[in-house]
Amino acid sequence: MEGEMKNFIKVWLSVTISLCYCYAIGKMASKGIKRLICLIPVVCIFLYLPLCLTSVHIGGTTAFFIAWLANFKLLLFAFGLGPLSSHPPISLPLFVIVSCLPIKIQNNNNHNSKPNPSQNNNPSPGAREGPLNYAIKGLLVAILVQLQLAYEYSDYVLFVHPKLILLVYSIHMYFLLELILAASAAVARATLGLELEPQFKEPYLSTSLQDFWGKRWNLMVTGILRPTVYKPTLHIFTRVTGRKWASLPAVFATFLVSGFMHQLMFFYLGRGAGLKPTWGVTWFFVLHGVCLAVELALKKAVTGRFRLPRIISGLLTVAFVMVTGCWLFFPQFTHCKLDERAFEEYAALGAFFRNVWSSFVRACKAK
Incomplete structure (x- = not known):
């Protein structure tokens, strides 16, 4: 360390x-x-x-x-x-x-303009959710960590299906990211007067892939991919296919770039364990890019004449994301041994703080 x-x-x-x-x-x-x-x-x-x-x-x-x-x-x-x-x-x-x-960056240059209610009443995600919400999520993270520890060290590992463990990892990752971002947003707001970009917006309430990827999940990445990949590709294909269908190749190109960048992140992580990439992450985003393009094409074809009930479309969306995630995306965490290495780092960090505390106590006794 x-x-x-x-x-x-x-x-x-x-x-x-x-x-x-x-x-x-x-x-x-x-x-x-x-x-x-x-x-x-x-x-x-x-x-x-x-x-x-x-x-x-x-x-x-x-x-x-x-x-x-x-x-x-x-x-x-x-x-x-x-x-x-x-x-x-x-x-x-x-x-x-x-x-x-x-x-x-907050734009506060227009001091003479009238206040905009939509801006003044639109705090960051960390500010919208109360302490009880984060206390519940913190409790869930603690429970999930205990479940993972029990899985790692229990004699009854064979009775737990590996896909269930992947599901636990995914939920753990989601809640932990929300807590870390909320804490980071509070520190940035208190020390620098700045707001963090939003990250999640209740993705489990998504009603379509378009809703999930565009408005609810990993909004930080969506915000950087939209101007760098989606808009330039949309501009190019608008000249070729027209505005109506140009969004389809633009969406696919965005997911393709996202897949390569996610794969690069896993390459950095897997390198610490001496592992080579399996490209499962890239195929996950290619699959979702194709499916989202098909979804958009169907929406354009039916033009509002048919729509599934919200509860059915929501269940289908979340189920599709979880099934494909457990198939292609989440196995990369175990392939890179991120769970084992993370617990080793937690142990090393705990040992470091124990050594610091022991040194502090010895110094106080010496005085």
Whole structure:
């Protein structure tokens, strides 16, 4: 862990220096191909830096923030788009923070304008849900961790179906992400006065794949893929197929890129265990891209003449996501041994804090 923390500091120091360079390039190079050429070396560096880390939590989070989030924002910045190209220009510290973190910039320039109720009453997801909601989710996470520990160390492992364990992992991941993001949003709001971008919006209430992927699940990724992949592809195919059907190849292209990026994240995670990718994650997103394109085509064909009851479409959507997830997506967690490595990291972190506490107690007694 000590070596990993040193590498972590070196990686983020390199990220900060690189983003300072990008900020300077934004001042000197006009938007377009010229600025893109100047930023390409940084994009390559950000793809390399996660290889310096091997842990699940530190390495995985860093890989997402710099290899995916920061790189896609820098590609938008090259053409004068995205949050890094706001007007008036943002400061250097804010540029660094917004580049690699899911930060949402609040526009408070129009002091003389009338208040907008839709803006003032639309807090972040963390602010909307009360402490009781998160207390319940925290309790569920604790129960799920105990179930996973019981599965790992129990003598009755053979009586538990592996798919059920994958289901427990998926629910655990969802609730844990919500709690981490809520805590991060509270810290960012209290210390920096900034809001985190929304991440989830009750995905278990989805009524279609379009509703699930576009409005409820992983909205942070949706928000970065829409301007970088979906809109350019939509613009290109609008000239070829017309506006009505251009959204279908645009949706598929978005899911294809998402599949490759998710596979890259699992490559970074699996590298710590010396494993090669199986490409199951990519096929998961290719499958959902095809199915969502078919769903959109059917909606355009029937044009509102037929619609399933909400409860039936909701159950079918959630069931389809869970079945395909347990088939293609969630097995990657066990393939990369993320569960075993995560518990090892928890144990190492606990041992570290116990050693720190023991050293503190000994120092107090010596005095």
